[in-house]
Amino acid sequence: MKKYFVFPKKFDVIVIGAGHAGCEAALAAARTGAETLLLTQSLDSIARMSCNPSIGGVGKGQIVKELDILGGEMGRNADKAMLGCHMLNTSRGPAVRSPRAQCDKKLYQSEMKRTLEKQPGLMIMQDEAARIIPKGQKISMVETVRGTRYLTKTAVIASGTFLRGTIHIGLRSFRGGRYDDPAADLLSLSLEDLGIKTKRLKTGTPMRLNARSIDFSVCEEQLPDENPQPFSWRTPVITNKLLSCAITRTTASTAEIIRSSLDESPLYSGKIKSVGPRYCPSIEDKVVKFPHHLEHHIFLEPEGFDTNEYYVNGLSTSLPEHTQWDMVHSVKGLEKAEIIRPGYAIEYDYFDPQGLDYSLQSRILRGLFFAGQVNGTTGYEEAAAQGFMAGLNAAKFCKGEEPLILRRDEAYIGVMIDDLISSGVDEPYRMFTSRAEYRLMLRQDNADLRLAKYGFDSGLIPACHKETFLRYEEAAHAISAGFSFDLSNLPESGPWTGARALETGNIEKEYGVYIKRNQIEAEKMKRFVNLKIPDDFDYAGIISLSNEARQKLIKVRPGTIAQASHIPGLTPADIQLLWISIESLHNFKKKRP
């Protein structure tokens, strides 16, 4: 018997993992012409929403809109599966206004699975990647647990929380990548063998309830928006019937129950050592850190049209099962509620994103890309956006094209990737609008004006839409500049209507002074963005650079002066020195063709 089955076809891109990052990576690669293979442990778990049943939110909604106009799938898929929708922050200004949709989890999965299955150039295989086999400094093969070897030019690791995942419920713990799925241990070991260091993070999820046992009559109803706005430019209108959510509160006795059982909490007993997200705290964290809050809001959210399962937003926990029962019963309206899945915490491996370049490619092994939770982020949207960028850039890498790297003044996606690579992570990274210094420019209403050019360039947005879009763009710019514009040339329906041009143009007009200020700063940055630092740049050659700065630069290896300027701990003098050295280098090259 042959020890290995070497698959007869050579791939351009192999995507490992079919979560939110993996699906986008596979689609972006295949759609830009790369021969692509998607490996997943289980076909039935494609695009699972392992935690909350919603897409979007403040900052995240902007990411989904950006991803959509670049040619990603998440927005359209969320539109198809939508069962509830809210425009958040409507009173705090157009830049922080963000869409969020509740989704039918099963529908989300099946729609995404179908999209993948229909995609030409994309092969899907249910198997678990076990080993990355390099040839020199480049990736050459991916080997699976079944012993199949796939030859490839590139691979995208998008394995989420599965690498050496450990699940905690109370003081019991067991291996697992998600509650009902096995962890993947071999891939982590293989990457460590290649010299890629792993670190640990923690996250968690609340229990699910059977709606039959919830007393909705004492809860506050949260109605969906009347005019649901689709995420995607390709979705003409949302036709799904929309459901309400319910709001209730914990009580003093909830806090008491939690406090008295902290000795059985893996978080507080010291069993979990890794860091979890501060902004997505477990209920035990909230009770301990904010003892003066007598009650905490709980949002009850339906998980689908065809199920009675409800997500208990606000009760994320890793307390033991018996405490979870007591806790749930202490909440108003949940006195008789039946838990059908317990909440749990999970610890998993991630890789320091500072080991990547700005195209999300490993600096250690060329051709190997990383996306999603393996880079230390959290959230479906953050993962999907990285997956898209990694898949697109892997395909570009195969073709010998320059990668797409978005600037901080262009997109939240640019902010996120820049943050990850310049600063690394020490807790799960989630997007906030406060992370964006050009916040007023990065709005959900102008994602297309900012990024459609890249969608058209890559061909992911069909060229036939270009003319309509350009007319829309012209109208929006004219209105923002204060000119009147004949909107009758614009379509009455679809993404690029006169009404939308008027809306976005007016925001830009009203915010003119502020946006101008943002633009001036961004313009200054651009000069640095265009000033590329060669990958093999010799930092030892800048003699006056402080040793600390040199170490940091060697570690991060910024791609541009702009990126260097974001590395924490570098002084203006360091950047200035670097800048001059790079300018000299460029001048030198120019003079000697």
Place this chain on the structure above:
Amino acid sequence: MSRCSYIIMILPDLKKTIIAPATPQGKGALAVIRMSGPEAFRIFAAISSRRFSCPAHKQVSLVKIKAGKTVLDEAIVVFFKGPNSYSGEDTVEISCHGSAYIVREILNAAISCGAVSAGPGEFTFRAFLNGKLDLSEAEAVNALISSDSAASHHAAITQTEGFLSAMVSGLKDKSVTLLAEIEARLDDSDGLIPEADLNYFSDISEQIRKEVLSASESFKAGRHIKEGLKIVFAGAPNSGKSSLMNAFLGYDRAIVSPMAGTTRDTLESSIEIKGLKICLTDTAGLDSSAGDSIEAEGMSRALSALRNADIVLLLKDSSEPESKADKLAAGKVKDSICEGTKIIKIFTKADLSKHKRKRNGIIVSSVTGEGIEELKNKITENYLSLSAESASAITSARHYEALSAAAKELKELSFLLKRRNSPLELAAEHLRAALNCFGLITGETAPDDVLAKIFSSFCVGK
């Protein structure tokens, strides 16, 4: 949020016109101030008697420099048209009298007309960016900047900078706390945080602004740290001013650096007493009967010296009874000095005085040295005890600019917060801008600093 502050800080904004002294402070009879940038000629016209027009390249003129209507100095000015200047931009070089006071006032006047003070090595840096330096010269810029940064590193660890940075850090912390309050609401996906109390926010913003203003006011108070404590000798003619000054200098001749004003009748010298830099100015006798224009000019310079003095030594000849001239001099001093200036009465020529009467002041003799030590103690007593406090004063024009800009942003912020219907995200823009200004002094505020504040103050996230 203020991620870009380093870049903004180090990146010459070539649209701005920069100004800085080109000669070391207080080291010569003449000082050269250089101004470079697209607005150089316009700004120069605004601070001079010169009409704004495009001067010829390398044109040399004798021009009066003004702050508003006050003439600061008469200076030799050379105009260079870009790109044929050192920096490659329109450049004005002003050769004025080498007093730190005049240099500072000229800089202030230009800054108030739109110039900004140049960063370390910025003229050279601009020259480089404008293609005026070749590769080998660019290497020299490297060295220059590193030496500049070494110097500023040294400055950063001195007490003065330490105090300033601690003070600004305090202001920054308050601003970060307020920003966290605002950002927490902007990033609140679940509507869990109660609506902001805008009046309260506005009060806090006003409070921070007032502190920023008082800090920037201390710019004036703190100047003696760099420029020295200004001591003016005043008194009737022949009251012994010059002798006393010589007696003062005689003791410490080794560390004296005289800066004689060649065309003026005030004589300046500097001396170090107990580590404190002291600028001594000898004035012409305060005599109202001055007839010709030269004497009138001397008088006006004496009055101007009095206006800027920290301490005035009012001299009286103790060997003579009080004369009309003495009374006149005392009156002039009282009328001319600013609030806060200290007057020390000195009775000179003790060696000639026949009656050793008790006097309300210090009795000195320039001949025997009697009383000189007592006078030195008297001069330094307040300032040595004050030095820790006044060290927190800002001493550089760059810091002053940063704080003024921050105050301006905070003013806009309070205004917006008071206007009920303005979106909170705009308020955040002003506060972020103010933090960027503080960042120019203390280093940037990372978005994570704000997030940390949010997570420790608000129970956010579901």
